[in-house]
Amino acid sequence: MSIEGYGVTTLDEFVGRELGVSDWVVIDQARIDAFAECTGDHQWIHVNVERAKRESPYGGTIAHGYLTLSLLASLSIEIGLIPADAKAGLNYGLDKVRFMTPVKTGVRVRSRVVLESIERKGGGRVILKTGNELQIEGEDKPALVAQTLVMLVT
Template sequence: MSSLTLAGLGQKVGHELGVSSWVTIDQARIDAFASCTGDRQWIHVDVERAKRESPFRAPIAHGYLTLAMVASLAMEIGVIPRDAAAGLNYGIDKVRFLAPVSAGARVRLRVSLAGIEPRDGGQMIMRTQNTLEVEGSEKPALIAETLALLIPAAGAHRQ
């Protein structure tokens, strides 16, 4: 469970909230993503062709697959305050895909709290800076500034 609270978020602005465990992005996950989205571009799903023709000499994960990993890894870190009934995706202000993630590579997420914006009814918008690191790479796979709408649980401290 998260150690964060809605009332205490203001003190965490500008600080790192945590780092996830390493997760392997294997070919099976890439293929499943391709199946779900219909994005079957050869650079992702044709292993032999990617080994021969790709500048990366291996299949790479879809950029949007790496972006989709942000939510689950952020939940693992515990970025939603414990007195919030829900934390809902509210948007992404900026995403940059900086390095490919080859099939079999491991990634982890590093999250910092960039800001909060109080809303009516004790709700707030939480802005986080998310960096998806690739093991053994100097460049992260992506950097994304995401927004979550935090809804307080019944009886939670109202600001």
């Protein structure tokens, strides 16, 4: 998706504005299991469906917090965070992350992104700070809120 008028030279005009909302993404058990395999985090509350049904306070398995956090990158790209006239956009880090609500298996999530600030670093580099809210369909509280940093290479 592209954001009308959004580019490296017009970033200042977008500070404080919502850049967009991603499409919904299903958090199914296959995705959770693949994340567990990739990271080595096989805690039962994420991967043992039968035990989680019996013992979890959520009535079943839940997604890893870091799985939900990792979705912000692809969902931000979907929204159009990296301007088309930038050569690259690189993960530069996080300023603040709070996991607010567990993400139960089978639900859908989406990301809402606001451009909070920009910092021109010289040498064709610009740091974008975004506010991200990963929303859970049908829930009042988000799964997480996070400030992410992206370095644009122009």
